[in-house]
Amino acid sequence: xxxxxxxxxxxxxxxxxxxxxxxxxxxxxxxxxxxxxxxxxxxxxxxxxxxxxxxxxxxxxxxxxxxxxxxxxxxxxxxxxxxxxxxxxxxxxxxxxxxxxxxxxxxxxxxxxxxxxxxxxxxxxxxxxxxxxxxxxxxxxxxxxxxxxxxxxxxxxxxxxxxxxxxxxxxxxxxxxxxxxxxxxxxxxxxxxxxxxxxxxxxxxxxxxxxxxxxxxxxxxxxxx
Numbered sequence: 001x002x003x004x005x006x007x008x009x010x011x012x013x014x015x016x017x018x019x020x021x022x023x024x025x026x027x028x029x030x031x032x033x034x035x036x037x038x039x040x041x042x043x044x045x046x047x048x049x050x051x052x053x054x055x056x057x058x059x060x061x062x063x064x065x066x067x068x069x070x071x072x073x074x075x076x077x078x079x080x081x082x083x084x085x086x087x088x089x090x091x092x093x094x095x096x097x098x099x100x101x102x103x104x105x106x107x108x109x110x111x112x113x114x115x116x117x118x119x120x121x122x123x124x125x126x127x128x129x130x131x132x133x134x135x136x137x138x139x140x141x142x143x144x145x146x147x148x149x150x151x152x153x154x155x156x157x158x159x160x161x162x163x164x165x166x167x168x169x170x171x172x173x174x175x176x177x178x179x180x181x182x183x184x185x186x187x188x189x190x191x192x193x194x195x196x197x198x199x200x201x202x203x204x205x206x207x208x209x210x211x212x213x214x215x216x217x218x219x220x221x222x223x224x225x
Contacts, residue, residue, distance in 0.1 A: 009106035010161040011217070013132070014146075014170040015119050016112070018189050018210055019097075020126060022171070024090040030114075033083040034063050040082075041074055061145050061174065062113045068143060076143075084118040093127035100214045101131040110135045111155060111168065113145040146170070147178030156182075169213050173202035180204070187213045 013019055016027050031053065038049035056066025067074060101108060109132055112119050116137040123129050136155055144151045156163050163183030170176050176186035180203070188203035189210055207213045 008161075008165060009217075010156075010159060010166045011104065011106055011108045012111040012136070012155065012166060012168045013108070013210070014112060014168070014172075014175065014189075015110050015114060015122060015135075017171040018169055019110070019128065020091055020094075020122065021209070022190070026086065026088075026090055026122070029086045030083055033085070037079060037082045038063070041078075042072060061147050062138065064113075064138065065143060065145050076139075080115045080118065084114065084121075088121050088125040091122060091125040093125070095127060097126070097211060097214075098128050098131060100211060100218075101128065104214055104218055107159070107161075108132050109159065111146070112136070113138050115139060146175040147172070149178055149182045152179055152182035152184055156184075167204075167217070169210060176203040187216070189213055 016030070020026070035046070035049045035053050038044050038052055039046060042049075044052065052066075053063050056063040056070075060066040060069060064076065064079060067079075110119055110123065112135065114137060116135045116139070119135045119137060120129075123132070123135070136158065138145050140158065141151045141154055144154065146152070152166070152168075153163070156166050164185075166179070166182075166184040168176060168179040168184055168186045169189055170179070170186065171188070171190045173188060176188045179186040186203040188206045189208075191208045205216065207216060
């Protein structure tokens with residue numbers, strides 16, 4: 001049973017394209033390297049590998065979970081070593097984001113479908129290493145990743161929270177919808193999600209970037225009785 005008070009908010013920040021801007025291009029590189037891994041490891045053509053990557057992403061949330069579910073034999077360590085073999089020079093320190101995070105009352109975590117090594121490399125590059133209790137990665141979730149409801153329940157139990165106390169910040173509507181289905185609150189982050197009503201039901205509220213999300217959450221905390 002969760003032991004923490006429901007009055008204590010538990011904030012879970014997605015990493016890629018949430019804590020930093022999609023304009024950094026890191027996920028473009030990661031996606032390309034996933035396709036390359038499938039080509040090299042399973043002997044697929046570029047077209048076949050790209051089709052599989054998109055299929056796994058859309059159906060399972062990650063290529064990793066898709067490969068495991070569909071019986072592809074591979075070593076997860078090898079997979080992570082290959083797809084995350086990239087420079088973090090595209091990221092720059094964010095001291096203003098660090099200050100905003102540290103001023104946000106509650107417990108703060110990074111919740112990522114990547115592995116912890118990739119997450120910490122990015123976090124250190126951004127200068128946010130003091131802002132989070134821990135990184136909860138796909139391994140910690142038992143390879144059951146966002147957006148699956150079971151992943152959110154596992155995470156809440158892991159940190160001793162009840163679901164109503166958990167708030168996810170994520171750039172993918174599928175992930176925020178999964179969080180809502182698990183009883184969490186969710187903030188959909190990204191300028192493109194603000195256009196029209198297509199994602200209106202995907203989150204508790206929508207913001208253009210993580211800075212706006214933190215501002216909104218701090219205001220909500222201030223208004224709370």
